[in-house]
Amino acid sequence: MTKIIPFRNCDGCPIRHRAICATCDGDEFVQLEAMKYYRSYSAGQTIMWAGDRMEFVASVVAGTATIQHLVEDGRKQTVGLLLPSDFIGRPGREIALYDVTAVSDVTLCCFRRGEFEKLVTNTPHIAQRMLAMALDELDAARDWMFLLGRKTALERIASFLLLIQRRTVSTDGLVVPQPTPVSLPLTREAMSDYLGLTLETVSRQFSKLKADGIIEYASKREIIIPDVAALRNVAGEGAAY
């Protein structure tokens, strides 16, 4: 099941043009490439514990991870989804605030935190890229706050499917025949943690979407969206582009 990463250097890296390194110029890029190292985690493994010292920051190269806040009484909320090209960790913070867990097999491109922080201080491009990515994440978090605060269960599921669909097609690159099958990186339970629901409610809303013809199952973890506009409608998103 574990995918072997078939490259050792950044040429041919699948996230080369979207990750933190996307806007680096020649010299900066050389520095980054020199200090990077890969790490792999299998599905279910914890990448980082809340409260732990963070040894590294990293880009997700392949796989899916979640950022989670969990509390003694067992309540859990996923506060961030990490897909390929997303960044883990933050320069300037020593202690992790959240757990990071691999939900599928994950490959990371890591940088020792100390060295990376020096790079951020010294090379404006990287600081600016970090800033742009942080602000994008902040906007995404705010959209999710609306979802968690105001959307119905059905709308949450629909929004989540659209999110995955958007990220998937843009990852795989070129345009694909319209009714694309979308494979879901999360279990029903992991989705419920992300959507502020229970796994039973998630399951029920999937059934409802299927009954209404909004989605079809290729398998339990792979859906087909015959009409994206219809799904967008259910999600309560404008008919935007």
Add this chain to the structure above:
Amino acid sequence: MTKIIPFRNCDGCPIRHRAICATCDGDEFVQLEAMKYYRSYSAGQTIMWAGDRMEFVASVVAGTATIQHLVEDGRKQTVGLLLPSDFIGRPGREIALYDVTAVSDVTLCCFRRGEFEKLVTNTPHIAQRMLAMALDELDAARDWMFLLGRKTALERIASFLLLIQRRTVSTDGLVVPQPTPVSLPLTREAMSDYLGLTLETVSRQFSKLKADGIIEYASKREIIIPDVAALRNVAGEGAAY
């Protein structure tokens, strides 16, 4: 009601040491000071509309504003609370994604967006300060996602009161006699928008906290917390410091 700001320059500015300018060195600071201008808004005014072109970025000098996401059918969620020293806007984005509304009379220290963006590009300190602030906001947004996804109504109110208390005492500076009165910058309705509740539920939970002796009213918009630890307990936060 409108407070007149009794200063023209940055000396004596109440947020000088916490805002975006906190870590600027002499030269950077001079540049920032040269390009700044003040704007005031009275309670209820909209500072920025979602979809509008952003002419400026700004620091909140005084007053309270909210960042809101609202949707055609009337649903509304406050996705950010802006208190003194918080930053509005983002370099590199032309169009606002959210509405920003003054909930009390607000004074901003503004910078033309174009000029500010140049400064971010050219002066590493400011880019790094922006990054640190953005990452702090991201953490705050993630904590709020937990609140919206998993906390009960009572816990949300308690958490909100603690948030305001924390920000208030740290704003006013020195330590104050223990049972501090905390003045609430938001109406019940504005709180409900922030907490993902209805205003009726907010009101009920206030009544419950009062009945349980966790809070007392100095007035409807000013509460006293006799025992912060007890409130923290209700909020479901650890007994942390």
Add this chain to the structure above:
DNA sequence: CGTCAGGTTGATTAGGATCAACACAGGTGG
């Protein structure tokens, strides 16, 4: 003195949580 925004409280409803049973696929080991 009347009006209105902000706030409280009550009665009822509804959406999702909770508790519970069952289905199904994939492994594992006898």
Add this chain to the structure above:
DNA sequence: CCACCTGTGTTGATCCTAATCAACCTGACG
């Protein structure tokens, strides 16, 4: 090869929290 187990997902019955609908209170202000 089959029996068993475990992780994942579905569906049903019931309960409960917060939403909704509604009435009323209070104080500020013209």
